[in-house]
Amino acid sequence: MGLDYKSSGVDIEAGYRSVELMKEYVRKTMRPEVLGGLGGFSGAFSLAGIKDMEEPVLLSGTDGVGTKLKLAFLMDRHDTVGIDCVAMCVNDVACAGGEPLFFLDYIACGKNVPEKIADIVKGVAEGCLQSDAALIGGETAEMPGFYPEDEYDLAGFAVGVADRKNMITGEDIKEGDVLVGVASSGVHSNGFSLVRKVFDVSKENLSVYYDELGETLGEALLRPTKIYVKTMKSIRNAGVKVKGCSHITGGGFYENIPRMLPDGTVAVISKDSYPVPPVFGLIRKTGNIEEKMMYNTFNMGIGLCLAVSAEDADRTIAAVEAAGEKAYVIGKIASFENAGKDALAGGNTSEESRKGVVLC
Numbered sequence: 128m129g130l131d132y133k134s135s136g137v138d139i140e141a142g143y144r145s146v147e148l149m150k151e152y153v154r155k156t157m158r159p160e161v162l163g164g165l166g167g168f169s170g171a172f173s174l175a176g177i178k179d180m181e182e183p184v185l186l187s188g189t190d191g192v193g194t195k196l197k198l199a200f201l202m203d204r205h206d207t208v209g210i211d212c213v214a215m216c217v218n219d220v221a222c223a224g225g226e227p228l229f230f231l232d233y234i235a236c237g238k239n240v241p242e243k244i245a246d247i248v249k250g251v252a253e254g255c256l257q258s259d260a261a262l263i264g265g266e267t268a269e270m271p272g273f274y275p276e277d278e279y280d281l282a283g284f285a286v287g288v289a290d291r292k293n294m295i296t297g298e299d300i301k302e303g304d305v306l307v308g309v310a311s312s313g314v315h316s317n318g319f320s321l322v323r324k325v326f327d328v329s330k331e332n333l334s335v336y337y338d339e340l341g342e343t344l345g346e347a348l349l350r351p352t353k354i355y356v357k358t359m360k361s362i363r364n365a366g367v368k369v370k371g372c373s374h375i376t377g378g379g380f381y382e383n384i385p386r387m388l389p390d391g392t393v394a395v396i397s398k399d400s401y402p403v404p405p406v407f408g409l410i411r412k413t414g415n416i417e418e419k420m421m422y423n424t425f426n427m428g429i430g431l432c433l434a435v436s437a438e439d440a441d442r443t444i445a446a447v448e449a450a451g452e453k454a455y456v457i458g459k460i461a462s463f464e465n466a467g468k469d470a471l472a473g474g475n476t477s478e479e480s481r482k483g484v485v486l487c
Contacts, residue, residue, distance in 0.1 A: 146267075148245035152252035156262040160228070170263030172229050172286075182291040188219035189284035194319040198349050200278055201330045205243055207351045208281055209250025210257070211316045214352035215376065216285035217258040221359040222372040222431070224295040225287035227260040232283040234267045237274035247281060250351075258356040260285060293363075297371035297387040297434070300460055304370060305440040306394060308457035309447055311430035313406050315352040317377040318424045322348060325414035339405045347406045353430045358450040362433075365446035371434035375426040381484050382423070384432050388482040393466040394432075395485045396458035403428045422486060434460060461485075 162171035177183045192211045199208050209232070217227040232251045234244060244267055255262045265283075274280070314322065326332055326344065333345030340347045355374075362369060371387035384394045407428065411421050421427060435443050440456055447454035466485050 144241040148241050152245070152249045153262050156230075156252050156255040156260065158228075158259070158261040161261045161263055170229065170231065172261065172263060174288075177288050180288070180290040184225075184289050184291050184294060186220045186223050186225035186287045186289055187284060188216040188287075189282070190215035190219070191280065191282035192316055194323060195314075195316050195349070196279070196281065197319070197323060198328065198333065198345060201328065201333055202345050202349060204349065205246040206250045206253075207349060209247050209252070210254040210351035210354070211250075212281050212283045213251055213254025213258060213260070213285070214354045215316055216283055217254070217260060217287070218352075218355050218374045218431070220285055220287035221258075221356045222295065222374045223289060224293050224359075224363075224369070224372075225289040226360070227258050227285050227287040227356055229261045229263045230255050230258075230283055230285045231263065232265040232281065234265070234279055234281055235270055235274060236267070236279035237269075237271055238276040239267060239269040243279075247279070251283065254351075254354060257354040258285075260287075260356075295369050295372045295387075298389055300370045300387070300389055300392055300434045302392065302460055302462045302465070303437060304434050304460040305437045305456055306396065306458040306460065307433045307435060307440060307443050307447070308401055308429035308455050309355060309358060309431040309433065310353075310401070310453040310455075311375070311404070311426045311428055312353045313350045313404055314348055314410075315376070315426055315430060317426070318379075319348075321414070321416075321424055322410060325410055325416070337409060339409060344409075353452070355431050355452070358431070358447055358452050361450035362443055362446040365442050365449075367435060367439045367443050367446060369433050369435055369443075373432045375429055375432060377424075379424050379426060380422045380429075380432075380486065381419075384484050385482050387432075387434065388460075390482055391463045393461050393463055393483050393485055394434075394458060395461050395466055395487065398486055400457045401428060401455035429457065432457070 160173040160176055162173055192208050199205055213230055220227050252262055334343055336343050373383045373387045375383050444454045
């Protein structure tokens with residue numbers, strides 16, 4: 128008897144089964160603009176709905192879940208990491224003032240276990256529902272010998288749209304503007320290589336209950352990333368002009384907040400202006416990590432940082448709370464001349480860029 132694809136480690140029948148199992152989740156994400164059914168070679172999405180925009184601009188974001196997946200493997204829980212994957216992409220689109228339109232995912236695994244793949248896609252679909260994005264396609268690649276049988280990688284990308292006049296660029300930020308922080312759900316999807324080293328992550332220690340967390344370590348760490356699409360829409364509907372928006376991902380405050388700042392401005396942030404989730408205190412204490420490294424690695428409880436005019440701060444917070452999230456005034460914008468020396472002392476900017484972050 129000759130060789131076939133199954134004997135080489137790729138089970139085509141399992142692939143068919145996983146597609147059938149995931150269809151019920153994918154269908155829930157459909158938008159009227161989606162053309163055709165599931166299973167085509169490409170996903171089709173009508174752009175007729177954006178024809179009334181003055182100057183429509185397509186926005187895109189792509190990302191993965193990173194080594195947070197290692198926790199999902201150890202805990203054998205796969206229905207939330209898909210939310211993380213979507214969040215990492217659509218939040219970037221929302222930061223630019225865009226509305227996510229559709230999403231595609233890519234799952235690469237050592238062995239296609241249909242029920243596990245369906246669980247992953249269930250999470251992706253949930254993330255799409257939270258962001259009003261259609262899940263119009265994806266790929267599951269079974270790659271024996273490349274990935275261990277019980278492991279996989281998950282990535283995806285989102286496409287959105289904005290009218291150019293409504294895009295958030297940061298160019299209008301000026302001294303005196305207020306910084307509003309929107310709360311995160313915890314660690315989100317960044318810094319897990321450090322987290323895993325701090326806790327020497329295993330199935331056993333992920334199941335340890337911590338009083339300061341009010342739950343097990345695994346439950347706290349696996350909690351999915353917040354999706355801020357509807358939050359940003361609520362702020363826009365409240366008539367607030369968001370001047371700048373930073374999604375606090377890898378690199379924490381020091382790397383991400385300056386990305387929205389124009390040259391000559393500095394973000395001055397008060398560390399005591401909002402409650403830092405206890406999981407970060409546990410990470411810092413257990414790993415004996417310097418404070419600056421914490422703020423240079425993790426979101427420290429702030430998933431989005433918005434720059435708005437001082438008179439819009441209260442309306443912004445009310446709009447965030449109307450969307451079911453928490454927000455705080457966490458700082459202000461200062462000129463480089465007034466705060467620049469402190470920013471340079473923090474080692475997070477340069478004379479050439481003349482922008483940065485000061486934590487006080």
